Amino acid sequence: MTIQLNRRHLLALSSLAIASPVFAQSSASWSTIEAKAKGQTVYFNAWAGSEPINAYIQWAGAEVLKRYGVKVEHVKVSDAADVVKRVRNEKAAGKTNGTVDLVWINGENFLAMKRDGLLFGPFAESLPSFANVDVQGKPTTRIDFSEPVDGLEAPWGMAQLTFMVDSKKVANPPKSMAELLAFAKANPGRVSYPRPPNFHGTTFVKQALLELNADRGALYKPTSPEAFAKASAPLWAFLDQMHPHLWRAGKQFPQNADAIRQMMADGELLLALTFNPNDAANEIAAKRLPESVISYQFSSGTIGNTHFVAIPVNASAKEGAQVFANFLLSAQAQARKADIAVWGDPTVLAVDKLSAADKARFAAKPLPGQVISPAPTIPEPHGSWVDPLEKEWLKRYGQ
Template identity: 25%
Template sequence: MTRRRILCTAAFLAVTGLLTACAGNGPGAAGAQGSDNPQNVRVYLASDTNIQELWEDTLIPAFTAANPDIGVEVQFDLHGNNQTQTVAKLAAADAQGADPGIDIVEGDPAQQAGAADLLVDPAGLIPGLSAVAPDIVAAAGPGAVPYRASSVLLAYDSTKVPNPPRTLDELLAWIKANPGQFTYNSPKTGGSGQAFVTTVLDKFVPPDVRAQMTTGYHKDLESHWDEGWRTLQELNQYVFQGGVYPNGNNGTLELLASGQVSMSPVWSDQFLTGQRNGTIPPTVKALQISDPPFTGGATPIGIVKASDRQENAAKLIDFLLQPAQQQAIAEKIAGYPVIPLDQLSEEVRTAFGDARPDQLRPTYFTDHKNDLNNLWDQLVPGH
């Protein structure tokens, strides 16, 4: 049987919210008997390119080798730019009893879909979920299953910054004392920049208020961000080239690796992968700040309630939670495993011994993150 991987970038009809998947026939692709096969699982990914590569090059080939009658079709949406339309599409399909065109949703849209009661309760469907700590599962939200985790760290050029800041206040002071040597990407284009913005805003948000904003949508509470926006506005003149923000997580890493800046927030998985493959020099180090630390946590994935392929979707998600795939996630993208480390190799146990996803500081609820992205565009650049 010929296997094909269906690789495409999702195309969306802006008015209707309908999604059209582009099917490809590249060599080594995964898909049993074509994209119209009802046994195939259709996965929507709202992530960065490293996650796309993880699925295409590692997770899908392993799954289809173990399940040759089930293909996997990927609908890839870079940075989740069309996630609002996607969730609306799932809601419409659920209400109409129609085929949603998606069986599994990943990333922030999984949290949104779960909150809207659009995901299947995974209890009893996914045996591997029993290996994941209950608090990690709870943080993923209703119907969602955590399958990988990471956090944002502060990366710095150790040849230029022998004593890096270790708290948020120290970092803000360092940025002002070293004009042009710090940057972060615009939050709408990547999570590392979003984590920096979130952490600055959090400096002025009471803990009880923040707890509400991480588990649900309370727009009136966003007034607590006002002082944080003023702080970010004041930083404009001190960031790279007096207020130039890179596009995406990779854009930030490239400026840091090339020596154009000396410090920036980075995703733990992208940073460790870059050091492993040599794109980030060994002189660039990373640490976690405190008071507060940068955000992080587990990425959710869930089975769409309107899907008629739930059984195969559950097989795929359960497969992701098995030790071999958790090991692959750690090795390929330096993602934090969500199952106990004692189920993985000694190398992974050593590398991630201090990585505790259940202790990572969660980011805001998806709707608050969307507001944060839009408000940053309006309030920060150029002010």
Template identity: 45%
Template sequence: MRPLIIAALSLGLGTPALADWQQTLDAARGQTVYWNAWGGDARTNAFIVWVGEQTEAKYGVKVEQVKLTDTATAVTQVISEKAAGKDSGGSVDMIWINGPNFLSMKEQGLLHGPFATDLPNARYLDLGPDAAASVDFTVPVEGYESAWRLARFVFTYDSAVVTEPPKDMAGFLDYAQANPGRVTHPDVSNFMGSTFLKQALVEFAPDKAALQAPVTEEAFAQATGFLWQWYDALRPLMWREGATFPENQSVQQQMLNDGEVDFGVSFDPASAAGAIAEGLLPDTARVFVPRDGSIGNISFVAIPYNAANREGAEVVANFLLEPATQAHQQNIEVLGSFSVLDATKLNAEEAALFANLPSSPALPRLADLGPTLLEPHASWMTKLVEAWGERYIK
């Protein structure tokens, strides 16, 4: 870690000695936070280990990652505990959550809060009503989850093999027609697979504004007409003729590295640079986005209503927003995720943490990623996955 970041962490920059926050710190000391988070990315897992080391050293709060393959597993656990009358002492302290899972928990009253806007480090965020940190898949956050990393949907390819990647989702059909068996996506039951479909949905929908409202049968039929035509044509030209799919993005990345397919997918623009550094992709790997932009969102953490260690979870959520933490996270040698902080709210010393981070030819600038396309309302993803299963799973 860079010395400046170490110094900032040791000084605890961004954590005011507020009386009420001090009570939270006191209650949190000695707690172990069970952070339920997708476990399919080694760099993210390592970052969570680092977070636990830092919060234990600074605040006496340990972090244990409960590695998930599907966030819905943690949601189901909280639902089961509520049904059993376990309204305190719950086993899930914090969840990396987005979209339909957040909407489901919020609607069922399964979330602790509102807490996020009261975190001392929330002052570094843009929390305007339409800001990215205030809306999750069109659903107002209202303080029931806290931002921690910025995500953009990107494609990975080997520039030594693919000289002209597709310019849009329609272009993947053209590519597959010229190169049968070289295109695939993660299984649609996986978030990355459903995002592949959502990216196409957003591009092809005749009325994109309709995607921002809860889905209806009529709106879904109108929005997906061309999508299914495109996918019907694409599927038999995919890897293994679309009969099976890689389990997740990590498996697809390995397939790309092995030369089995020509594209990978990620919600992390720094994924290619990080994979090159780890020897998991060739030096010629690069990322691209469709010319009109790609889906983007913010990753959040939420605390269940019955969390046994919710004070500790608030401390961890607040630590994730430290400028030094965000700079460490943005370092491509660590994780490479762009910061969620509003740069205009940083002082000179805090801004300096981001100024000299390592770069890579495979790391795009934020400007290179083009427009951020809005996530559809969470109900669209649920309906899209269901409809895909009905059409293609025999």
């Protein structure tokens, strides 16, 4: 029954995504944008917590400078919410030439920017490279945390909650939250998850919330106190039951997914989690995890989404930002990003729609640690659920 519900929600969201308007643009107008972009500097505000990602952005910036005369400055940030606040403050102050030209966002940050009129566009579906985006197979390229994108951000990469275990230590890994509870009871102190509001910790909580609600309709709408109380009640009961069996009896939680992965590598924990299905393969390639580590997703599906780039309404280099966003969607840039040796971030493109030459860019053989059988993607709950979930979790378990 759960699988049927997952598919029904996916079909509903797919229909909404496919029904979204396509913002056509003539080649002549795109040529005009490229001409105006030449000589502009794009201040790209993006998370900087990963050296491979930083290196990839540096490569993409160099390519855009060489091809289009657009300079890209990576403004390294730790939290996209800080960028949202800066854009909001600049707009309130009447600053028309803002300090942010492009921002890497999704979820509640996109919701806040869209709601407050902080975004330029629609522009995304006017990008020439958008023609190859897999809007049918990957409906979250047009739906961001259940909020229609409406062309206000351009898809960049895919993500899905993924678990990893060392197959030499765990023969039958848990494939659902119910199985994970049983696994934690059978292996006391060997399971944990990151402390919310860490992104991976909040995602773990949302996964449990979705699995524990057979009727998920309310989760895909803006939350209300009544809806939150009803939907979250089974979640808190589940966590109350699970926490005593976790690492340090659920009195403390690791700060992030990197810490949990290291604890698994050290043998302290038996299971780790990530939002990048290629994460374990990356770590194996870097010799930080043994080749016996496998990645997998829950049988009935796990939360997945798309991450995007968006242009603030007061950006100083709107044309340059569009040129850079378009390059990030090109087959060359997407294939390089998907390469385990570079980043390992899954593509948003429909590879089967590409030319033979571009398809060949994605033809790498599966590597140890990659997900062998991807599970269905469960769309994120509406972005308005994040804040109350995190606050209630901290109230109950954060002391």
